[in-house]
Amino acid sequence: MNIEEIGISELRLPEESNEGPLALIALHDRSGNRGVGCIAATPLRVKEMLRGLSAVIETLDVSRLGSWLSPLSAAVGRRSELAVMLPGLDLALCDLHARQRGTALGVLLGGSADASWPAFARLPLSQVALRESRLERLWSHGFRAFLLECDTRLDIDEIARLRARLGAETRLAIDARGCAEDDLASTCAALAELGVDWLEPPLVANDLARHVEFSRRSSVAIAAPSGMAGWVNYLALSERSVPGLYRPNLLGGCGPSALLGIGCRAMAGGNRLVPVALPSWLGLAAQLHFSAALGAVKAIECAAAVGVERRGLDWRATLPGLDASGRVSLPTGPGLGRDPGGNGETSRVWHRLALAV
Structure with a gap:
């Protein structure tokens, strides 16, 4: 199942953390599943960068684990400003892949x-x-x-x-x-x-x-x-x-x-x-x-x-x-085993990026 929409929100960490701005991304498919990841940038900056990768993201085959790495890496190429996206996208895609199968990611x-x-x-x-x-x-x-x-x-x-x-x-x-x-x-x-x-x-x-x-x-x-x-x-x-x-x-x-x-x-x-x-x-x-x-x-x-x-x-x-x-x-439940909703670590403001699928 292809990705239909991407949600972007702020990830809030404890005051003692030395991390910079962080964005939580949620990849939604057409069956209501979503996989989450984190990117070291502000939500608005992440939304801008995702637009530059949207043509590739909307064609990714989430059904085959890891199949997204080659097309994403090729799309980033030498554009170093987009390289920060890869770890978070990789995690979100892994999470979505496992949720689609109803299986814990680690298993x-x-x-x-x-x-x-x-x-x-x-x-x-x-x-x-x-x-x-x-x-x-x-x-x-x-x-x-x-x-x-x-x-x-x-x-x-x-x-x-x-x-x-x-x-x-x-x-x-x-x-x-x-x-x-x-x-x-x-x-x-x-x-x-x-x-x-x-x-x-x-x-x-x-x-x-x-x-x-x-x-x-x-x-x-x-x-x-x-x-x-x-x-x-x-x-x-x-x-x-x-x-x-x-x-x-x-x-x-x-x-x-x-x-x-x-x-x-x-x-x-x-x-x-x-x-x-x-x-x-x-x-x-x-x-x-x-x-x-x-x-x-x-x-x-x-x-x-x-x-x-x-x-x-x-x-x-x-x-x-x-x-x-x-x-x-190991957490129970499909994917990463937890959902970001209601845990107080994400902003209530979600930016949406619809994909042409």
Whole structure:
């Protein structure tokens, strides 16, 4: 079934998010199904760009998974201003394809309907009052895994105290991008003793050589920088069989189809992934479905947990349901398993673009 209409709205994120303007797009077919995706631009700008691609979009065959990638890429060509559209369109088309079949996207892509992962939430290590306020709410919600943000120095003693307090069963990882690189080499062994799952060091995003060097001499798993430009760098790391963990941005430079390619290479090299996504229901749903398809995902970072201590009475509604061990499961229902209507994260204003189908 071809696409009949495209809806465009603003995607609203928490105030603490550093993301720029974002638009939610909804692709409607003639049977009432719709698939959603996200594009890093204002809704009006997205509408303008979609007009430039409408002649191609209206001819896409949604019935064949992935068949849209070649015509869309050809239409974008060297028009770099349109390249920002591809990850969001890819996700929306995948969602629509699965909804037309009444199947969860992750299952349609070969994943298990029973898949689940440890759900990590971020905590600021050195900002004690903020950390404790956030930890209290997140712990009560069921989180049992935390990504500790170190802003200036890697405080091993504070991490050890937190480990002793939360217990050996609690999962910990470290984001040390704000620290000096010299401080990290001597502390990796201590982090390994504390049972830290992985460390994201302050390396330049595209400096593959430094990442390879640091990974091979570290006693704790090293995460490739999540700010890497494009997914080709992740593939390069996989081809070198660099031990560690990759954090591609699912709704950024790495679209869903690219992420599947990264996952295959990562599994071949014995590595794992923790995909990064927007702090929203859409980002989380995309993480879960493509993690199920990949099978090489170590954990899920729940970005929506950022700023939870300053939200109102509905703060729990922004977080996923977790089981007794703090794991998050694949959403039920067709496609991504959630609908944007009524969740408070989208504007009530929808721009419409009708297609000549």
